[in-house]
Amino acid sequence: MLKESAGGTPSVLLVDGMALLFRAYFASAYSGFVKRNRDGLPVNAIHGFLRYLGDAVRKIKPTHLVCCWDLGGGSFRMQHFPQYKGNRPEAPDDLIPQFELIKTVTEHFGIVNVSCEGYEADDCIGTLARRFAAETDVYVLTGDHDLLQLVDDRITVVIMKKGHGNYAVYTPAYLMEERQMKPAQIVDLKGLMGDASDNYPGVKGIGEKTALKLILEHDSIDGILENLANLPASVRKKIEADLDMLHLSRQLATIHCEAPLSIELSECLWMADRDKITSICERVEFRDALRWIG
Incomplete structure (x- = not known):
């Protein structure tokens, strides 16, 4: 078992899973080429996801890790406004099989997956961020500027920018400095x-x-x-x-910060298993496992 990240005080990284996965897919598929494993399964988004997340983990050094995901049935917002997100195109065919596989991958990496029927990933992130901020520092990794509403003295929102390892790090002071x-x-x-x-x-x-x-x-x-x-x-x-x-x-x-999630901080301790990581990396043919297991 790998040791906890040596980041000094405990901290938790909440990951906007779909934001990372979509970004990873389109960053690698723009040329028309989609990487596949030996079984013909598309894995380009999974590879990009692991690189994005690996970069963030090395920089933030969280002791706890959670990936939050949207579910396919929509959210309570559609009950109030049926047209909500109604203009979004269907996901690319090569991305669809990667939706469930990425959750298997993150499980093998020792990362807790969280979702909640009737709520969006943003609501899960908001709920856990508010809950965990009472105990530790919270970092939110996303490309969605809507999550800036969560920023406070214990919650830092890390917005991915173009290129691996390039972020805008929002604290209350930086949000005021940049946007007033x-x-x-x-x-x-x-x-x-x-x-x-x-x-x-x-x-x-x-x-x-x-x-x-x-x-x-x-x-x-x-x-x-x-x-x-x-x-x-x-x-x-x-x-x-x-x-x-x-x-x-x-x-x-408004992000709903009281989604019915029962998970506690202690359940999110990141304890990655080298053998499990190696096994899933072989399956998806991800050759940069050393980014995670050293």
């Missing part, structure tokens, strides 16, 4: 401008520039609504005409 925003304002910004990727509209006619200006001037959607009479007439009319969608969009953008 507090974590809660990420939600209100999305409530105003909507999110094309998740397919909810926000307030019709208000884009990112206007939304950001309003948030910075009035602190929050509540502050904006309290000062409607002082807004330019054109902006006021847009908000008044779309109040229901404004509130719904803010609700859709």
Whole structure:
């Protein structure tokens, strides 16, 4: 058995599994070539996933590891807004068989997999981040800027950028430095401008520039609504005409941090087994196992 990562104080790394897997797939499949193992199974996304995660583990040195995943049945948000994420294309055929295989891979690496019916991976991450932050430092690895709403003194959101090992590391101070925003304002910004990727509209006619200006001037959607009479007439009319969608969009953008997950921090201790890692790496023909087991 490998020892715990020597990172000083305990810490947990919560991984946005689908974000890593999709990024890994498209980063390696853009040329049209998809790597397969000897059995013809596509493994390009799995290889990229392990490289991305391996880089992060070496840098963060967590003592605990969790991968959070979306489930296929959708989330409670679709009950409130059936069009939620309705504009997303189907996953590529070569990626689909890698969805379940990657969970087998992470299990062999000693990493706990977490998902929750009716909730998204973001909700699982938010729930565990808030719970574990009472005990230890929390790092969230993702490419999704929506998760910046979770940032606080004990929760750091690590956003993957182009290239392996290239990250933007968001603490409350860095978020304020880069965007002049507090974590809660990420939600209100999305409530105003909507999110094309998740397919909810926000307030019709208000884009990112206007939304950001309003948030910075009035602190929050509540502050904006309290000062409607002082807004330019054109902006006021847009908000008044779309109040229901404004509130719904803010609700859709909010990560639910009370998903029904029973897992505790002690169950997430990362204790990787060299033989299991070697075995699964042989199966998927991943030749960089030394990135993990030294």
